Amino acid sequence: MDRKFVLSAFSYGILGLMLGIYMAASKNHGQLVTHAHIMLIGFVLSFIYGLCHRLWLNNSHSKLAVIQFYLHQIGSVIVFVGLFLLYGQFIALETIDPILAGGSIIVFIGIVLMMVEFIRTGRAH
Incomplete structure (x- = not known):
């Protein structure tokens, strides 16, 4: 799982830096x-999750870890695309706001699940 998170982190980092260079x-x-969210939620948080799996969670591939990985990816993409559409003035706030809220909640659930993974790992040791 650590490798998946680190590879996704670098992918988001490349995307965020390309957007920054364009700007x-x-x-x-x-x-x-949008750039800030790609870099923080996409690059930094994904990289931290990868480190957590490598250093403390013994690179867990549990069902919870897989669910957490995909929730983070789905929520992140929803947030990034939604922000890009909003700040690019392709779509009105009233239209995209519920979608952005949903994506943010999914990312939030992902970080809560990471905490649950840590709690479970601590009890196992």
Whole structure:
């Protein structure tokens, strides 16, 4: 599971940096919020999850770990696409807001599940 998270982290990092380079080159920083979310939720949090699996969770492939991985990925993509559409002015806030809220809740559930994995691992030792 550690490798999956680290590879997804680098993928998000590349995507976020490409967006950042585009904003710098075009001098249009309208996607700053999207860029920040890709880098923090996508790159940083995914990388931290990968480290957690490698260092403390013994690279768990439990059912909970798999569910947590996919929830994080799904929620993250929903948030990134929603923010891109919102800040690119492709869609109105009233339309995208419930979708962004849902994506954020999915990412939140993912971090709660990571905490549950840590609690379970601590009890096993």
